[in-house]
Amino acid sequence: MAAQGNTQKIFPSSHKTVVILDHSPFMSEPCGQTVDFDILPKSRAAPGIIPLAPLAKSLWTCTVEAASEYARVVYDVYPPRSRDKLLKFVITDTEARSLNSWMEEEQSLSNVLQGLAVVGPPSDSDDAENCSVMHGLAMAVESLCEGSEKQLELRASLADPEEPVVNKGRVVCITTVKSQGHIQMLEECMQEAIVQHNKIAEAADKLPITHCELVLIHTVPVGADNNIQDQPNKEVSSLLSCEVHSVHSGRHIAAKLALLVQKHFHLTSTTITGIPMKEEQNASTSANYDVEILHSKDAHIEILKMGYDSSGFACSKDSFGRETVILKWCTPKTNIVELQYCTGAYRITPADVNSRPSSCLTNFLLNGRAVMLEQPRKSGSKVISHMLASHGGEIFLHCLGTGRSPLEDPPSISEGAGGRVTDYRITDYGDFMKENRLMPYPVPQEGHILPKKEATAVLERTTRYWPLVISDTIIFNMASHIDPLPTLITKAALTEDDVLECQKSIYHLVGMESRSEPLPIPAMGTRGKGPKRDEQYRQMWAELDTLLRAHASTSINHQKVLECLQEIRRPAEEAKESSRKAGKKEEVVVKEERVMTEQSTAELAWQEIQRYKAMSERERSDFERGNTNNDHFRHRQQTELSSPPIKKLKTSLEDSQGKQQGGPPSLLAIWTSRIKSKYASRHCEFAGRLTAEGNKAELYVNLQKDSTNGTSDKPSGVKQEKRGP
């Protein structure tokens, strides 16, 4: 049963509609109604001026007007770019001509109107005998056999090319029939045409018609005898159903088509009442107007299913027999920025597009205002059930949720997981969101990635290291010092200038450290007194290292920034180690690098940097390589290493594995280094070794005295230290 329901919904009759307009000489007859077009305003009613005689519209003019209105409504409510509801106009006299195709670009009212202008009104000189609506019917059938873009897409996507694509359609034919027998004949002709064309269609690359609905509209001048009766829809065959509407021309045919367009396209009407509008003559007063709009029936699904409230439902005043739902205008109060819970949004079109109240309302909406609509109720609370708003030049009727929400009274997010954390980086993430806003891009060219994918790629890059809370980060709390590095490093590509900027940021930090400037560590989140300044710097450098490592794989230039950091840090750490050697107590060594004389560290680091900066590229790389080699060499040679090589060893280890590892030192790393430093405390023979390494010894001239002793007496190194100055 469900499957059957589905096939009924696929490509319904409304998908393709052919409108046939009879262009035979008879249609040039006057419609029987005249229109006064020369209205003289009272102020200009000068004596001697006689208004021009009213004009008579022809049957053709009335037909075209009614048909264009039909098309206007369809194209407004179902915009051609959605390719869901297609119209095709066919003109028939001695032959049939089609004004457009099913292609999206030919689906527009202006296109149809232009085509109609080219055709022009029917001429009396045409051979009435050879004019027949049958040409039009035949062309309509032929057109229906042509697949729409969507149908062709579906067919192309089907695994089985033999599987038939549902192909239904509707033919609206406006003509004047001679007799009941004539209708019979047209039905038969249509039936025959479908059968014939389906045969051709199977052979050619076309779609056979599954079912066709013929809507025959018989029109005669107003006041003329009309001996044709309306005929309800009847199935002529399994392929064709037919119905007949008999109407007078003039306003009546327009009213008939206005009704039919609602029926054919699942539309309904809403009248918005009580719209306050300024009077044209007297701008200080305002009167209330009503505007009728047409839209998909789905917009009132709630009202239709729940049953009409006795007061919420009324018949339109137009006496077209149209039912209309009354909704009351609410003076705009709510801010459109506020997200409404909206269960549906449907395009609308005014029933009377160029009346003054209609255009007032549409202009109001097109200017970006929104208006709430409430259901008129005699009693009970106010129910706002709809909202009218425009988006990008199209007006939508939004259906708002009116029922009770099952989401009421939820637990606050602060009661859930992570809810009690108070130092989230809300502002930073806000900035992050603004930087990662989306914008529409044109269709990407062949081979380019979808903009959506690009967006996720950017998010991937920018969140590689993104601490959630303020107390987890130092570098993101010192934007003024570290900028623009954190922004630049997340870019997909870095220019040479960018790399330079990043390096400047790093040097700036080195400078800060050397000047012992306090780091902006937030008091929040730190327990107790918080880490000491040098520990803070250590954490900061570790965090920066993590950040740069996370991005090092992006490009060579990103790698360069990381290298810059590593190169700068290496001599600095080395210096720290050295300064530790200069310490006076054994404890110093045991406590690892925590207790260091800040000044000497900074000085040494600075000297190192100055020297490093002075080096050429080549020298730098040599310097780098030399160091690493040294470490490895020592590692292999001596198991009872002194402390400085241990530190360097760690660095070199990170050099080789760092990219995957990332992050601050692990517990293991801290532990091993601690253990190793304990080891180291039992082997303080470094001083002697340093003298052996020429240039390094130079830096610490004041240590020369100790070192001379040290070299001669390695095992007693500890004692030597103790006895030091």
Next chain:
Amino acid sequence: MPTVILLDLSLSMTRPIVSGDNDFQRKHLAIQGVSTLLDYLAAHNRLEFTALVAFSSLWELVVPFTRDYKELKEGLNRMDDYDKTCIETGLAGVSQIVMDEWGVGLPCQVVLVTDGSPGVGKGSLKESLERFYSSQQHHDDLPTEGEEFPLPFPFPSKLHLVCLATPPEVQGVLGQLQRLVDINGGAGGVYLPEGELNMTTCQALFSKLAETQFPSVTWTLKCGHMSSEVQAVPVVETFKKTYDSGPVVREPSQEMEILGFLDSKDIASPAVISRHLVLPKPTKTEKDVSEGGGGASAEGDGDTAEHDGKAPSFCVLLHGSLKVESMVALVQLGESWYGFLYSWADSKKKSNLMLSVLEPGEDAVSWLGKISQLGPVASSPHNPYGEDDTTSPYPVRHADKRSYAQNTTVWIKPSGLQTDVQKILRNARKLPDKQQTFYKELNRLRKAALSFGFVDLLEGMSAMLERECTLLPGTAHPDAALQLTHAAKELRLAINKDYDDNIAPLQTHFSKSDND
């Protein structure tokens, strides 16, 4: 989604089951089973609403929709015994209760617990179905007189029919029950206890029903390397809809991947198919809460994991920033299926992260354009939001305009034509100042007249312009008379000219001097 438990309290439910030493009624089994279901819901779906309805030949709302599972259980203990089974009445009761409470838009689950005795005479299952099918055949789309068959429910729903009976007892009825499910759209099913009828099998049946039909799904909310385990309440349902071009079925992927962000005003209340609270899942270890690519920071490990509230969650951070900035996060939920996250407040104090699910498809929000074509601002040479954040790339404007957004000509009512004619005359009197508007309006009238085959109007308008020329006051600009005569002449000629052949203003030495 809310649940209605519909309990059969007809006399047949009091039939005893001899199992071992205990003497149970079927009613006791039903109550025990429902109790099992309620326990499950209390544990896994605390925020869902449940109502308890009893029926026999009449129906009664025992406990209205509530989250108070204790109250529901108390309601279970208040059950009396009534007369005969009339499932149709019970279903009609459910329909009314749900419509009164939630309207027709919200999906609901209906769990009918019965012993499978179909009832007799009017109101029996057999009679109800017969009546339904005959009404389907005879009045196709006309509403049936009197009481309508309650199925399909006017709201989206799943219908679970739990039949506390052994297969031989309900051989003939099962098919009829299944038909009820089919009429309601096919979601749900008919359930029987496995094996013999006793407390254990009955509880097992309800436990299974609870686990399969009331699952609690864990989603991963992610933004690049930031992620959070979350639960969507209510559960995001599989999407099924038949469009003009065929049926579409989409399964939620259980991963909400953030594509980027938008200002609230830009997304502008689009139509959504459902809304869900997004609640962070309590996490076991800190690693699950957040991972910032390079690994969690060294600080904050260890003891924080013990206190859920204290371990930072990306979900909470996201909510906070969305709230402060009035923004939404666009997320992908499945193949070509999107939604958006935003901060939503039920009351002034409590706010929450909410997920609004859009209809599947790239065109879900017409004013955003195709969603797959939304890309990062960072990749564009020009920031469409401007330096000071005052501009926006939305709404996306489409090339084709609707009739009300352009000057559409409709003359079906005489007033339409009269207004257009008067507009031309008004401008004619203000020539040459209003020359541009005059010709624009004149050409609009000309085009419409040609399209509608209304050539007499061109003649009439031409005559009117000539008359206007004679009525020009002596003080009028000399160019006015020249332009009017020119326009009147051209209008007559237009009958045989091309549609796009616009009437251009006459180049007079006045206009030339104006131009110089």
